[in-house]
Amino acid sequence: MNSLTKARKAQRWAPYFFVSPFFLIFGLFSLFPILFTLYISLTDWSLNGASNFIGFGNYAEVLQDSRFYDALLNTVIFMIMIIPPQIIIALFISVLLTSGKVPFVGAFRLINFLPYITTSVAVGLIFGILFDWNFGTVNTLLQNLGVSQEKINWLGQPGPARIVVSLVTVWKYFGYTAVMFLVGITGISRQLYEASDLDGATKIQQFRYITLPMLRPVMLFVVMTTMIGCFQIFDEPYMLFTGMGSSLIGGPEGSALTGTWLIYDNVFGSLSRFGYGSAIAYVLFLFICMVSFVTFRMMNKGEEE
Template sequence: MKASKLNKQMLVAPYIYISPYFILFFVFSLYPILYSIYISLTDWNGSGEKLFIGFENYIQLFSDNDFWLSLWNSTLIFLMYVPIMLFVGLILASMLNSNWMVGKGFFRMALFVPNFVSVVAVSFVFILLLNTQDGLVNSVLRSIGLIDNPIPWLESPWWARFSVAMMVLYRWLGYNMLLLLTGLQNISKDLYEAAYVDGATKIKSFFFITIPLVKKMLLFCTVLSTIGTFSLFTEPFILTQGGPLNSTLTPVLMLYRESFQNFNFGYASSIAVCFFILMMVISLLQMRIFDDKE
């Protein structure tokens, strides 16, 4: 009698345990995303009647230069920081992985700090540092004679993209370095030893042992950075508001503008749906990459 009661409990318990997640998931994630698809087929300002207009929003979106520009900006920002981040990250990680490095704990933390410090706070510090007239960066560059005229860090399209990219680099270098470090720790030290005995220099072993063996981790970091770059919001929102001339407009920033500043909820939803599809494709790609190798 008692045993069967316990048995029954064992059958029911897991469903009770997973139900909070699924209830919340349905209400706050699945239903909204489906609703989003519906809203994207309407003309709606958020409070009045929804006017069904079919694929009108999508047609408009695909001929909207700002939309393509936002994707292009993200791509440019990605190209500006990801190669540097992975290369420098890997060099720093292999230093932290060596036996002879001193102060490992301190350096690891120092590099990781920007990752958990509030992005809003850091963005405002960057605004101060990068101010064209009286920012610290320009005055230091000028006083050591590197530049004659101040660099318009946040005021010209290319420099603004570069500044956003550098801020993203600032935030994510340490995190990626830690991921690469875990990759390195899986490489047997014997390999380096053998290479050393064979007379390979450190630089040679870096290019011929380290890089090939952390390829998978590098790829993983690249995928994470792709997702991260296309979802950028806070950095450009605070540093440049997407400007100048929309040069730092990102898909999420455009979504925010259309919805919560212009109240084009229908149009904004078509951006949201495209963004969702883009993220889904990248995630599926990521899963495939990792299934293949394992």
């Protein structure tokens, strides 16, 4: 009887034993850093001395920091410059690759996804060379085509700098977005297209009245993740403006400064203000949650009605 009771107890605890590694790893590498960062954000702590508890002093300083608002403004500008072209290009490629008229579809899908798996350091260095003011390929090409008479200082002026960062980001991530649309399109029933063919619908009408409505959940996911990704832009602009011997923090006149770069500059830069950087991270997190909630409600407004 005792052996049977022990066996039942062991059987009861077996599921918890097998799932415990996940919770241990999550608690150690995710939950603990999140909570510890929250504690750090309430202190004045740097590498030069011990941490001093100051309550919400860091948060009050963040809300008065002009660089933080500049980073938010830059992020909004990047969202406007990145999200529409990235979605349009990815949607066009996904429709093209699922049309059945493109040969070697597998090879094109691989090529389409290669930029996404390319390291951000390599991408930043390559585009830094391409858009270099003196010997960049882009300026040479524009002059040879007669588009521009003078060389454009792409990485030295605010407007061109934002264009370069947006181009780099779109080029790197449109392949991932296209994969999301490919999955959504392949999940649409072919019977809908066959029925529309019998009714005499054109390809444009099929795209407008079948493909786009059926891709609404995927579109919501893509917009939300791309928007959140814009708040996390760091590697590409950092390598563009600091990876070739220069140290232009935030780009020319701070035009490429993002929230993540601001956190990095305060924590790992010359200031080493761990508490203040952690406070920026939490304020940025709350702002992302607010913007995501508003965007989600706006995109689902039609379905709720």
